Amino acid sequence: MVRQILCIAGPTASGKSSRAVEEALGRSTSTGEALARDGEIISVDSRQVYRGLDIGTEKISAEEMRGVPHHLIDIREPEESYSAGDFVQDATRLIEDISARGKLPILVGGTHFYFNALINGLPARVDADPALRKELEQPSTEELYARVVERDARRAAELDPLNRRRLIRALEIITSLGAVPQRYPKDCPIGQSCGYQVEWIVIDPPREELQERIDARLEQALGRGLVDEVRRVREAVGDTRLSELGLEYKIVGEFLRNERTEDSLLPMLSAKLWQYARRQKAWLRKLRDEHTISAELSHPDRS
RNA sequence: GCGUCGGUCGGAUAGCGGCUAUUCCAGGAGACUGUAAAUCUCCCGCCCAAUGGGCAUCGGUGGUUCGAGUCCACCCCGGCGCA
Numbered sequence: 113m114v115r116q117i118l119c120i121a122g123p124t125a126s127g128k129s130s131r132a133v134e135e136a137l138g139r140s141t142s143t144g145e146a147l148a149r150d151g152e153i154i155s156v157d158s159r160q161v162y163r164g165l166d167i168g169t170e171k172i173s174a175e176e177m178r179g180v181p182h183h184l185i186d187i188r189e190p191e192e193s194y195s196a197g198d199f200v201q202d203a204t205r206l207i208e209d210i211s212a213r214g215k216l217p218i219l220v221g222g223t224h225f226y227f228n229a230l231i232n233g234l235p236a237r238v239d240a241d242p243a244l245r246k247e248l249e250q251p252s253t254e255e256l257y258a259r260v261v262e263r264d265a266r267r268a269a270e271l272d273p274l275n276r277r278r279l280i281r282a283l284e285i286i287t288s289l290g291a292v293p294q295r296y297p298k299d300c301p302i303g304q305s306c307g308y309q310v311e312w313i314v315i316d317p318p319r320e321e322l323q324e325r326i327d328a329r330l331e332q333a334l335g336r337g338l339v340d341e342v343r344r345v346r347e348a349v350g351d352t353r354l355s356e357l358g359l360e361y362k363i364v365g366e367f368l369r370n371e372r373t374e375d376s377l378l379p380m381l382s383a384k385l386w387q388y389a390r391r392q393k394a395w396l397r398k399l400r401d402e403h404t405i406s407a408e409l410s411h412p413d414r415s
Numbered sequence: 416g417c418g419u420c421g422g423u424c425g426g427a428u429a430g431c432g433g434c435u436a437u438u439c440c441a442g443g444a445g446a447c448u449g450u451a452a453a454u455c456u457c458c459c460g461c462c463c464a465a466u467g468g469g470c471a472u473c474g475g476u477g478g479u480u481c482g483a484g485u486c487c488a489c490c491c492c493g494g495c496g497c498a
Contacts, residue, residue, distance in 0.1 A: 229449075383442090
């Protein structure tokens with residue numbers, strides 16, 4: 113059976129979360145018509161899955177949820193891993209559950225790669241192999257690339273020879289399957305693999321407006337104790353993992369280690385979040401190209 | 416005032432007489448098939464009849480030299496030390 117889902121995507125600070133709640137409550141008036149919707153929200157966010165990362169990830173508060181169930185938030189400890197594969201599995205299950213209850217699954221978030229993975233599928237289906245990954249940390253990047261070329265020339269041609277992470281992942285798949293499966297096999301056109309009927313809402317505010325929203329949100333986050341939150345997370349997971357969590361966690365972590373001044377915090381965070389937003393916009397373009405979804409330039413008053 | 420260290424492309428930084436002035440950050444354009452807020456690539460003085468070529472450029476002015484960001488002199492500016 114073809115499940116219907118609503119996907120809300122957009123860059124950071126674009127106001128996705130509150131829009132999702134409105135959609136779930138059926139109060140969206142963007143088209144002028146009152147849509148009687150009763151939905152549950154599935155977060156599509158690679159960082160909000162972690163407990164304790166609240167301020168830095170701009171996690172929605174209980175009040176802001178307004179009684180709408182939210183899924184895939186606070187489901188892991190920060191030191192645990194969570195992958196696109198985990199997400200696809202969890203989201204697939206949740207979509208079934210929510211649909212079975214007669215409700216509309218609403219997927220909202222800024223991890224656009226996860227949307228892509230859910231809708232277009234992840235052909236490999238090979239779990240991470242920590243032991244193998246550790247072993248593959250040893251060889252030089254050149255060597256890793258040579259191995260991929262030797263064992264799967266087709267995939268090698270697609271990969272960046274200098275991107276170790278991707279090379280290691282490719283070798284992980286090759287070790288398990290012999291070769292990396294093709295992205296879009298002839299018998300599985302784009303959009304067919306997921307079997308969902310997708311309605312898109314893409315919120316993509318103009319540059320200047322988004323930058324203002326990012327800065328406003330950052331000042332708010334600092335006022336709400338961002339630095340203390342990062343300090344707690346750092347104590348729990350250590351510096352390496354902290355940096356991996358990215359953005360606020362990485363930058364504030366540098367400050368906590370006295371590698372940067374307090375004055376440089378806000379400007380640097382602002383710059384990094386804008387860089388992030390740009391990467392997200394690149395994904396939106398890709399999603400648009402693949403799904404003919406249209407962007408909505410308007411946005412709700414707050415997020 | 417004397418001494419001293421320094422003034423390099425938005426910021427920081429390398430450069431110790433020779434051919435394309437280094438690296439990091441910021442900025443811009445992208446990639447992305449299981450770490451994705453991660454990871455990675457390219458561009459980033461000016462101009463052009465541009466898969467190549469031309470002209471600039473290292474605080475200023477002069478000088479030494481076949482050749483100067485690099486050496487010398489003087490000047491301007493900043494830090495430190497001594498007065």
